Amino acid sequence: MKLLGMLLVFFSTTSLGYMAAFKYKMRFRILKNLISALNLCKIEVTYSKDPMAEIFITISSSLDKSIKPLFIKAAEILLENKGYSGGEAWEAALKEWDSGYLKKEDIEILRSFGYGLGKSDVYSQEKNFDLAVELLKRQLSSAEEENKKNEKLYKNIGVLTGLAIIILFL
Amino acid sequence: MNPRKNFEELLYSLPPSVREAIARIPCEELEEVEEIRLRVNKPLSVYLKSEEKFVSKEGNLIFTPSSAYIVTFEDCEKALQLISKSSVYAFEEEIRNGYITLRGGYRVGIVGKCVLENGYIKTLKNISGYNYRISKEIKGVSEKIIEHLITPYKNIYNTLIISPPQCGKTTLLRDITRNLSNGIDFLGLKGKKVGVVDERSEIAGCHNGIPQMDVGIRTDVLDGCPKAYGMIMLIRSMSPEVIVTDEIGKKEDIQAIHEVLNTGVKIITTVHANDIDDLMKKPVLKEIISLKYFQRYIILSRRLGAGTIEKMLDENFDIVFKGPYRGGTLNK
Numbered sequence: 001m002k003l004l005g006m007l008l009v010f011f012s013t014t015s016l017g018y019m020a021a022f023k024y025k026m027r028f029r030i031l032k033n034l035i036s037a038l039n040l041c042k043i044e045v046t047y048s049k050d051p052m053a054e055i056f057i058t059i060s061s062s063l064d065k066s067i068k069p070l071f072i073k074a075a076e077i078l079l080e081n082k083g084y085s086g087g088e089a090w091e092a093a094l095k096e097w098d099s100g101y102l103k104k105e106d107i108e109i110l111r112s113f114g115y116g117l118g119k120s121d122v123y124s125q126e127k128n129f130d131l132a133v134e135l136l137k138r139q140l141s142s143a144e145e146e147n148k149k150n151e152k153l154y155k156n157i158g159v160l161t162g163l164a165i166i167i168l169f170l
Numbered sequence: 171m172n173p174r175k176n177f178e179e180l181l182y183s184l185p186p187s188v189r190e191a192i193a194r195i196p197c198e199e200l201e202e203v204e205e206i207r208l209r210v211n212k213p214l215s216v217y218l219k220s221e222e223k224f225v226s227k228e229g230n231l232i233f234t235p236s237s238a239y240i241v242t243f244e245d246c247e248k249a250l251q252l253i254s255k256s257s258v259y260a261f262e263e264e265i266r267n268g269y270i271t272l273r274g275g276y277r278v279g280i281v282g283k284c285v286l287e288n289g290y291i292k293t294l295k296n297i298s299g300y301n302y303r304i305s306k307e308i309k310g311v312s313e314k315i316i317e318h319l320i321t322p323y324k325n326i327y328n329t330l331i332i333s334p335p336q337c338g339k340t341t342l343l344r345d346i347t348r349n350l351s352n353g354i355d356f357l358g359l360k361g362k363k364v365g366v367v368d369e370r371s372e373i374a375g376c377h378n379g380i381p382q383m384d385v386g387i388r389t390d391v392l393d394g395c396p397k398a399y400g401m402i403m404l405i406r407s408m409s410p411e412v413i414v415t416d417e418i419g420k421k422e423d424i425q426a427i428h429e430v431l432n433t434g435v436k437i438i439t440t441v442h443a444n445d446i447d448d449l450m451k452k453p454v455l456k457e458i459i460s461l462k463y464f465q466r467y468i469i470l471s472r473r474l475g476a477g478t479i480e481k482m483l484d485e486n487f488d489i490v491f492k493g494p495y496r497g498g499t500l501n502k
Binding site for chain 2: 085121
């Protein structure tokens with residue numbers, strides 16, 4: 001009975017630690033995928049010049065599942081023809097998709113990117129994409145550092161707290 | 171719901187508040203609407219039966235502007251986004267030319283502030299006025315006259331449609347195109363390969379390159395291409411038997427026509443003028459008329475409403491068909 005309790009305690013603290021670490025990892029992963037997705041979008045905008053909704057659908061097939069819903073939702077809102085502009089659709093999709101892994105600054109970058117979305121000629125659109133990618137890249141490198149630093153830390157804290165509690169109870 | 175095909179496409183590209191007002195217009199009246207006009211901070215208006223009416227928020231058509239819906243700045247901003255499907259970059263060329271073609275063949279004319287670069291229009295910004303033109307596809311307007319366009323050897327006469335603006339020349343041209351392309355059974359005419367150079371996207375009403383109007387099964391459309399280049403391009407690439415194009419008048423156009431006719435391809439085109447005498451006043455056009463390039467002239471007017479065919483002449487200006495005649499039914 002005692003052994004079972006010890007195992008339970010150990011298991012739960014460890015998973016808590018892993019969950020905390022997972023958050024850092026997810027942010028890193030999402031940012032990385034967003035950067036490549038925006039680059040893909042940019043190529044489509046400058047080359048095929050398809051409408052935004054179609055571009056989102058086209059590229060979503062090659063996207064990681066962590067960010068796929070964002071692009072699909074934005075495209076869906078646009079295709080409903082309810083009178084949303086590109087920026088509004090993006091904003092609404094962003095709100096629904098955001099699951100707390102990203103920091104406030106990251107979301108802010110995405111929001112201001114959405115503001116200029118589809119509003120101007122190819123040249124300015126390119127600038128808009130480039131700016132968002134540039135800013136996201138900075139966030140990515142800080143996310144990478146944090147991930148490296150904290151991933152191990154939280155995992156270890158989890159395991160060690162578990163062990164400490166068990167030792168105390170022994 | 172409006173029986174016109176793809177009418178929702180037009181509604182979808184109106185800003186939400188305007189869309190609501192327009193959608194509330196009674197069906198019978200909505201069917202007659204030819205133009206919807208949005209001007210920033212001005213009352214919303216529509217044209218129907220050659221008459222201007224204002225639209226109230228409830229969708230009533232009224233003559234006094236005071237109780238009409240006032241188009242806001244936000245409406246105008248939204249309209250551009252909706253017309254371009256939030257993809258202004260995809261319509262750069264169209265915006266530069268001052269109009270965008272929607273799916274369904276509707277055309278929206280725009281005005282705003284021109285941004286210039288090296289003396290050329292780079293783009294339009296602060297779009298302040300929209301003119302949603304509701305095109306009518308009238309099938310059968312050419313039925314009565316088409317037999318006069320065909321030679322005894324089942325070939326086509328080079329034809330020039332002469333018409334003042336707004337008299338239905340594009341509609342007639344489209345109908346001729348469709349008939350020649352599909353072939354005409356009762357005249358024993360097999361379908362011809364038709365190449366359309368649609369510089370202003372009016373004949374075929376292309377959206378993303380796909381014709382929204384019925385221009386026939388053997389028709390190749392070169393959309394948005396300058397006429398003079400387009401005609402030569404088509405001859406090289408698509409081996410057309412007939413080339414159709416709209417509104418000739420520039421020197422290059424005439425030169426291209428020379429070349430087209432030298433290759434033996436037939437041509438059907440239009441020009442803005444009231445009658446032959448009018449044309450003779452324009453030096454470039456006078457030349458091709460006196461050289462008798464065209465064997466048929468169709469002269470249009472509004473006498474019995476847009477699309478009235480006044481008369482048809484041959485190269486010696488002898489009357490082949492005497493109007494006034496107005497045919498066809500509105501395609502629903």
